[in-house]
Amino acid sequence: MELAFPFKGLNKGILPSEQPKLTTSDLKNVRPYFGGRARGGQRPAVKKKYSQQIGGATAPIVAMVSVTTVT
């Protein structure tokens, strides 16, 4: 028998013995697409985009917006 990656993600609503095809009751930090293909794998990493620490200290960034100007 063959089983593919659970592309349809979590299913916690059905009888356990009837777990639907391509679903799972537990997974973590994965995506159904990897390297541009539908073959499932680890999710992309969360990486710093800007080197500056906003606020100059370890404090949460509570809001972000972008503003457009013509000058």
Next chain:
Amino acid sequence: MATLKDSYNTGDDNSLAVIDASWKGQTFLTTSAYTVTSVKLKLLRVGSPGNFTVQIQNVVSSKPGGTVLCSGTYNGNTLGTASTGVWVEIIFTVPVALLNATTYAIVIPGTGMDGSNSIKCRNDSSTGYADGALQSSIDQGSSWQTPGATNDLMFEIWAESASGSTKTHSVKLVAACNNEIWYESSAGTMEELTAANGDINTTEPVSMVDAYEKVFIANGTNFKVADFGNTKIITTNVGSHPPDFGTILTGGTSQAKMVVDYITALSSACTIYGKRITTATFTASETVTGTDDDANAISFAMTAANEVAPPHWYDWTVFGNDSSSGVMPDKAFNVCLYRGRIGLTRNADYPFQWYLSKQFNPWNWLYAATDAQSAVAGGNSDVGRIGDIVIGQIPYKDDYLVYGCATSLWYLLGDPMMGGALIELDLTQGLLAPNAFCWDNDSNLYMVTTAGFIRIPRGFGQIENLTLIDYPDFINDLAYDPTLHSLTLAFDKDDRGVLITKTVLLTGVNVNYWYDLRTEGLFYDVYPDDAGVRSVLDYKATDPDYRNLLFGCDDGYIRWFDPDSVDDDTVDDTQAIDSYITFGPLPMSGDMKHEGKLVDLDFITAGGAASGSQSDSNDIYYRVFTAKSAEEIIEKLYADSDYRIAGTVSAPGRQRGGGIKRKIRGVFMGVKLGNETAAETWAFEKMLYDVKKAGRLK
């Protein structure tokens, strides 16, 4: 778009030839500062003159000075021969900035032309252009004569725009953190807007919206503006007739002009913010004038300080801080932009109320004026009832504004003062958090509500509860508490999915879900505590390198999903991603009364041969569980304990000898696959397995 600046274009009654050494010119006086882009002349041809040049030169002693400031060429063979001439435009190769109140000269050299092949310029020989005169040279521009003060060529000077210089369009990221405001001063570089330091309280909800080249901030009783578009001038006494919203002010010395946006007071000391529309700038101590809406003359002197360029930081009040422009709510924690109106809500004293400013004027909150653009306030309920508590505002372009309330959903269709309607969307569920929504690129609206994770198809089609069947306990398990957690949604256009993030306010501990729009599956994520998401933005940066879905994180760093990285960033290090999937419960025997036996197990990982063309997986660990019941398998998978066999699948691809032959028995089987090693990643194609019916279950 070009505009006509200076000209003398009627009354022509003669034509003057431009031939060889016989050049013609016309002096003119600029009436403002501008960047000249072209000149129009009324011309005709004789024979085939070919290409000719037109120049703008400086002026010395009222005559062309010989310094060419800019020039353009025109094909004279395309001119008409009719004696009345036609207007033609000669575009200068490189536009040049001209000063205000300065005399320049148009010069038309005759080089390359002769008596049979020449151009002629139409002129007015009698009436006269007051601020210049026809110029004539017979020695190729070495010297010039003025034939007569009333003799002038027909001419028009054109400039590209009122402010002259090329405009710069830019998009900046703005972030609120640690009671500070930071902005992107150049691509990839954030710096603090120091004037804002300590002026907001980030331990309370902060809501920001971009409108009119500014960021408007609602933070309880703190209403603030970060202004990135206006110029600032200051006076100690604005006089008895202050400028109005939209008044054009002119600097008496500099001739700079601005369109007034906001002023801090209607009398005495006043700071004026406006959009400057000239390249000339306001200078210290000059007298600034204009005319107010009632045709009164405006006149005041600037302080001994030149104008100040943006960014600026100031209190957001009604215009001139005067009640003639209405009254803002005394507090709000949510702000949006809809149809040119700024929307405010989440006033703790009137939680059912929403407020919309006057259209195109964020400084006017005068309600119920006899004006279709007037400010307006309202609530979401049937007539006669107090409205539901408003949790968040969700504008969709200029078409409608969704109000997510505590126990209901409504939307405002159109404009509230002009034919709009407030319509019930759903009276059985409410928005869970102010930022628990997002739009995808097909105009579908996603929300986390009291009923689950829902999708409202474009045009308000039938609401779909995406977790109702597959994850009925989603909201219970999410256990969101607004006093303890942040909850945000974001659409990732690159990976076509919706990200739901829940982060503990005090610690950064987080729980996240990714809904993949391609497979319609829900996936669970955990990030390092430092990287707990507190805010999100799909940033449409000017620089393509920064056009990403951005996460404002718990540690003050802005992050993104990097498809080329395999470890998460913490505040000062990296952390391996602990990722896995599970299969099961898988029946082993075909019926509940018999056990089955696993006889073969194999895995195909991603990557083919090592370093081939396909993305390679690193090694994957596996654990196999068996049990008598399906739910027991689920419990074992969750606990990740009591497995029967475990090992490592060598990757990439399918390795020789990689199959697992060890026999184990059970009624149900579960398999866990994953990787938690630093600097590694993994992907998976298939699991292959064989089971055979074994003996009766004892």
